[in-house]
Amino acid sequence: xxxxxxxxxxxxxxxxxxxxxxxxxxxxxxxxxxxxxxxxxxxxxxxxxxxxxxxxxxxxxxxxxxxxxxxxxxxxxxxxxxxxxxxxxxxxxxxxxxxxxxxxxxxxxxxxxxxxx
Numbered sequence: 459x460x461x462x463x464x465x466x467x468x469x470x471x472x473x474x475x476x477x478x479x480x481x482x483x484x485x486x487x488x489x490x491x492x493x494x495x496x497x498x499x500x501x502x503x504x505x506x507x508x509x510x511x512x513x514x515x516x517x518x519x520x521x522x523x524x525x526x527x528x529x530x531x532x533x534x535x536x537x538x539x540x541x542x543x544x545x546x547x548x549x550x551x552x553x554x555x556x557x558x559x560x561x562x563x564x565x566x567x568x569x570x571x572x573x574x575x
Contacts, residue, residue, distance in 0.1 A: 491509045
């Protein structure tokens with residue numbers, strides 16, 4: 459039975475969502491630059507080559523980070539703080555993963571496409 463602990467539920471469910479979304483983006487990447495679907499930042503939308511690279515790179519990273527998030531849910535299986543603390547910690551883990559993903563992709567875009575700057 460799964461614990462009803464936000465420190466477990468938030469990272470685990472987010473991790474599964476990251477893995478599924480990353481897989482879908484990898485298998486069905488958006489072909490053209492758009493404002494609806496895909497990894498959309500100013501750096502990734504500068505040209506088609508950057509866009510294509512960002513979609514593949516971010517989807518692979520998203521699946522890896524999703525796996526890490528899902529495994530980090532084990533913390534919530536072992537450590538069971540009060541509901542408020544568990545929710546705050548779970549959201550902090552999720553927010554950290556999102557920031558980490560964006561910073562990794564932006565750093566890679568900047569290093570790969572130095573001539574475009």
